[in-house]
Amino acid sequence: MSESEEVVRGEQRDGNKRKKKKRKEKKKDIEEEEEKREEGQIKEEESESVLLHGIFKVGKKSHDVLLTKTRLTWTPIIPETPTGDANLLQPGVMLLEDVFAVKVKRRRAAGQQSGGPVLGMALFCCRRRGQKLEEDTLHLHNASAEHTHTWYNTIKELLTGFSSRPKRLKVFINPSSHKKEAVHIYREHVAPLFKMADVQTDITVTERKGHALSVMKECKLDEFDGVVCVGGDGSVAELCHALVLRAQLDANSPEKPVKSVLPLGIVPAGSTDVVSCSVHGVRDPVTAALHIVLGHLQQVDMCSFTALGQLVRFGFSAMFGFGGRTLARAEKRRWMPSSRRREYALVKTLARLRPEDCQLSYLPAKKSNCSLFGPRDQDQDQDPEPEGKESWTTNRGQYLSISVMSVPCLSPHVPRGLAPNTSLANGSASLIAVSNASRSDFIKHLKRYGSSSGQFNFSFVETHDVSAVRIRPHSLVSWSEGESEEEADSKSTPIIPSEGGVAFPWNIDGELVEMANEVLIRVHPGLMTLYGEEVEEAESAVSCSCI
Incomplete structure (x- = not known):
């Protein structure tokens, strides 16, 4: 192992130790706060006066109830004993x-409405x-x-x-997501809570891909306090993209991304729901609805994906190589149940595992003396296309997988996230580059995502905090060459075509996007506001048994 690699490993270990210490301190603070609440030791601020003081029954006992601007407290009224002592509750x-x-x-009689x-x-x-x-x-x-x-x-x-609590919401429901339960989930778990909180809604049930985008372009945003998406990661990505594009349009800023004026609430109804898990910690519609009605807002970084100077979309995560190939195979088996489809695609892609020859450039989020890729020539540091005074680091090699994620991408199968070294709003993304390795070593790397840590402790895996990434594939054959006729999709055309017609599959927020040229990914801090909060770890579930 080279000296630079040892430095990188040391920084990663130190970073993991700091995150563990931070989680322990946060957990300790929460436990202490809960103990104080249970013991009644949370005292009112001296400047906080009692607004109302009265007597109510809680259960079958009378209680002395106090109301201040921030809290309600109730204490049982217990008469004194003959000795003058009173039980302190x-x-x-x-x-x-x-x-x-x-x-x-x-109290109303049967059938009485008011x-x-x-x-x-x-x-x-x-x-x-x-x-x-x-x-x-x-x-x-x-x-x-x-x-x-x-x-x-x-x-x-x-x-x-x-003030952050919404009163009017624009709701989009994708009836085709996952098990086609989105409409049922909304009606049974979300709508009653919105009604109880006096939140008015305007509902659109999407009929096709791009429907939400077209509605958002014409929607009168000043009539709403927020937008809600009931669906999977694909629906979330479409609405986030639509909200940023609409903000650019309203600000007359076609070149520069503009922060969305409305927050987005995500009610999970997909197969993975990594964005929802990243701001909720669980795939639970009630939790999502309560975050919305309580107005819990969380700033979130987003990425722009550009090819040939043309904006492809805005999103939170992208996978090139293994992640893109796996999703492409899964999309061709939409008739399978989702779990079987994912396992089939994973096993099939592992069986035909091969690296991509590409040029990878990145712009560090902060200055660092150590290289992500080890020693390199001085001319490699030059930006192939000058962009101001930015100092890019470039390397060409064989990569099994390249991931760029501006959010941790938590899920029940990967509780710590696909990118545990980043957070929702730190102004950077996590670049994870997996160089060519044996199939057995690559599987070991994948299996460690389901454990607490260690997925990056391999000589062929590199990580770095970045503000921009450029990926330029050099392969001269399309990803589907060598596939059987059954698997080849002759109707599939790349989003960004090239003269040679070579298209590479990308997994961008769970959506398959085929692009044939160099892709530039830039991080835009705080571009989106989501209803939710920062979470360290998602609620875990049984991991995939196929590997």
């Missing part, structure tokens, strides 16, 4: 930032269980209509103070 605490709706409770005597009120909130957000309800009983409505109006006014 810890109060319950509910933060208003976790409350998404409040309703007045009434009116009825007041029974009290109900507060609807979310509770955390691991990565999941679950709906919960606190019932406060009081038969006084005046007393109840005073509390109801005050809490309602406080909830309207959360």
Whole structure:
């Protein structure tokens, strides 16, 4: 191992240690906060005054209830014993930032739609269980209509103070995604929560690929506070692309990417849902809906993909080589169940594993004295196409796989993510270049993605933080040469054609894109806002058994 490679390995180990330490500290802080809440030790700020003080029944016992601008606390009322002692019980605490709706409770006869005597009120909130957000309800009983409505109006006014919470949403549902359950998922799990939170929706059920893009070009965005996508990664990528293009159009900036003016909420209904998992930690529609109604916003970096000076699309991740070939084979077996289709494509691509001869250039996200590819000549550092004062690093070689990801790409099968060394909004992307290696070594590399770490601890795997990447394939034959007639798709044409007609498959956010020329990938910090939050690890599931 060369000296430069040892330096890179050392930096990777140090980076992993820092991330582990950060996760432990964060977990410790969360545990301490939970303990404080359970023990009733979270004290109100001195500047925070009590807005309302009253008595409600919680369950069958009377409680002394206090309301401030940020929280609601309730303490059981226990009469003193004959000796003058009183049992001290810890109060319950509910933060208003976790409350998404409040309703007045009434007693109504069967079939009665309105009116009825007041029974009290109900507060609807979310509770955390691991990565999941679950709906919960606190019932406060009081038969006084005046007393109840005073509390109801005050809490309602406080909830309207959360400016990031949407009131009007444009919803896109892809009925063809994965098991074709998107419409059912929305109606059963998401729509009731939107209705409860008084969120108005305008729904479009997409009929074809590109439908959402065409609707977004004509949509009156000022009528909405956000956009929601119910579908898989392909639907998410299309809407993100549409939102950025619309922002460019409205800003009259055709050359420079412009940040989307509306946040996007992702309700997972696909087969992998890596973007949803990266901001939720789980593939759960209720968790996604609660992040939306509570207005949890997360800035996210995006990439632009350009070929021959022409914008192909905006997205979060791209795979060239093994990842692109695997997806291309899977797309030709759409009639198979999704799990079988993925396993078939994976095994078939491994059986015909071969590297791509290409020139790989990258622009480091920060200055570094060590090379990603080891020693090289001074003239290799020159940008093949000058772009200002940027200092590019270039190398030509045989690569089994090249991945560029601006988000960690978490999933149940890869809990730490395909790119665990990056985050949602650090202004850079993770470049993972896998040089030519034996099939057995490459499989070992793939299998380690399902474990906690170690997938990059191979001499043929290189990683680096980058702000831009350029990939120029040099192969003179298309990827499908040598395939059987059954597998070859004569109707497939490249998105970006070339004179020779050679097209290379790319996996861009789970969508197959065929391009025949050099591709330039640039990272644009904070280009998109998603409903969700930064998560360290996704909820794990049983990994693929085919390898």
